[in-house]
Amino acid sequence: MGRGPWDAGPSRRLLPLLLLLGLARGAAGAPGPDGLDVCATCHEHATCQQREGKKICICNYGFVGNGRTQCVDKNECQFGATVVCGNHTSCHNTPGGFYCICLEGYRATNNNKTFIPNDGTFCTDIDECEVSGLCRHGGRCVNTHGSFECYCMDGYLPRNGPEPFHPTTDATSCTEIDCGTPPEVPDGYIIGNYTSRLGSQVRYACREGFFSVPEDTVSSCTALGTWESPKLHCQEINCGNPPEMRHAILVGNHSSRLGGVARYVCQEGFESPGGKITSVCTEKGTWTESTLTCTEILTKINDVSLFNDTCVRWQINSRRINPKISYVISIKGQRLDPMESVHEETVNLTTDSRTPEVCLALYPGTNYTVNISTAPPRRSMPAVIGFQTAEDDLLEDDGSFNISIFNETCLKLNRRSRKVGSEHMYQFTVLGQRWYLANFSHATSFNFTTREQVPVVCLDLYPTTDYTVNVTLLRSPKRHSVQITIATPPAEPPLPEVEFFTVHRGPLPRLRLRKAKEKNGPISNASDAGGYVAAELLAKDVPDDAMEIPVGDRLYYGEYYNAPLKRGSDYCIILRITSEWNKVRRHSCAVWAQVKDSSLMLLQMAGVGLGSLAVVIILTFLSFSAV
Secondary structure, three states: OOOOHHHOOHHHHHHHHHHHHHHHHHHOOOOOOOOOOHHHHOOOOEEEEEEOOEEEEEEOOOEEOOOOOOOEEOOHHHHOHHHHOOOOEEEEEEOOEEEEEEOOOEEEOOOOOEEOHHHOOOEEEOOHHHOOOOOOOOEEEEEEOOEEEEEEOOOEEEEOOOOOEOOOOOOOEEEEOOOOOOOOOOOEEEEOOOOOOOOOEEEEEEOOOEEEOOOOOEEEEOOOOOEOOOOOOEEEOOOOOOOOOOOEEEEOOOOOOOOOEEEEEEOOOEEOOOOOEEEEEOOOOOEOOOOOOOEEOOEEEEEEEEEOOOEEEEEEEOOOOOOOEEEEEEEEEEEOOOOOOEEEEEEEEEEOOOOOEEEOOOOOOEEEEEEEEEOOOOOEEOEEEEEEOOOOOOOOOOOOEEEEEEOOOEEEEEEOOOOOOOOEEEEEEEEEEEOOEEEEEEEEEEEEEEOOOOOEEEOOOOOOOEEEEEEEEEOOOOOOEEEEEEEOOOOOOOOOOOOOEEEEOOOOOOOOOOOOOHHHOOEOOOOOOOOEEEEEOOHHHOOOOEEEEEOOOOOEEOOEEOOOOOOOOOEEEEEEEEEEEOOEEEEEEEEEEEEEOOOOOOOEEEEEOOOOOOOOOEEEEOOOOOO
């Protein structure tokens, strides 16, 4: 049986023990029994240092271990590139260290390819769009985080692929818009020359003998590379029956085709001093409106005279047979005392007498002017007579009075009685209605007491309302009443409720319009403004649900063309609401947005109108730079 190393003699068994003790002393910084230096035993990635009088081996920075038998590389990238190097980076470990590299599309702020972030270096986005022509012909570059995208500019369309695209990976390219040959219109033709580029327009007209309704004769080359469908509809001209003319008779045969002439003669007692009356069938399919009319043969009022103090008689000279004529006798009287009221009255008289006469209810002791004229449409030379009535006892108060309107809602009451200083009580009954609001009614009544001979009463009335006002004089034997109608004008409509925005090189936010309350009158159409009008919507054309209008879509809204925004210009967008009543308009407007530098994209907005008489939208663009 052989012996192991520990079965040898005593000297051989002590040798391993001495070697272990020597190594232990060497690790403690003391030389071994054989005099070996500890520093000579340090690992290749360790450094020998002397501490407290002893030499020890310590692993270098970036390594971990006991310094002699083991110094293993420390992986600084194990916590992730974002934690160690920052955003948009990749981390790379090296023996005893590491370094960082920016991802594609980013560069280090120290302009080196690699960096260690202990000096504040980080990765920032590279604006690839600084290189011109990156997106090729017709393309527009838009920078993104770490990359870029390409879009087609205005006037170009993407081909062989969608937008956005990347020129190195996608086959998409931008080609200039060409709408080709415009569509044909039956019985119509194109006026003048045209091009097939974006925004180009062609104008149509109907052939001779044809007309179109509506008269929208323009078709535009759109951003889709197609022509708008022409709305021109040519139909053969047929004016139908000629129009009727007052006091005139249609004579002879006529043609209802283009150029046909209808001829008229005046009825008995009427004449056309300007010549023969005709109407011509026009290219619009309508008859022309004659500037000549049949007017009644001139009636002259002669020899006006006064009889029985308050009666007036006159004679007429007329070529009419049995001239039944209506007269208007206007009376204006003023007493000698300027402080007393004026007596004004109008009397109507219809008679076939050639020596008419009328007796008037006049105040005594008053200077009167009486104007006599024939009622429309009769033609006459008015006659005037002036006289003074004799002094007499005060007239009995019969309760009669008349009313005149001023300042739109104020009434002036003129008593006929000469009794000055007595107290009078009037009863007012006011009823207002609106034809456009079936359930609306404004009714009120009150009494008014005054000692004035010509009192003035101003009523508190709603705008855009038809009122009937009945005024009765109380405490009078005959309780005389006068009824008068008042149509109040519209007030200003409510301001559009919008929030103002300023936009720089970006899309407009969505616009939401609330229903405008019609308390100040019906919402009608919008009017022109400064700058240019992009769209005009009538109230009846606004649907009950939401309505979206892209700005610059090259369509017509009303009679206005929604043109695209021009590059490099600043715009101000204004919304206007218009109320209209009896040909009186009131406007309210608000600035919704200011757009600076419109070069990137078409701006868009959306409007909502509710109800049959809803909000009317008008977009007015005022350019603040040269266009």
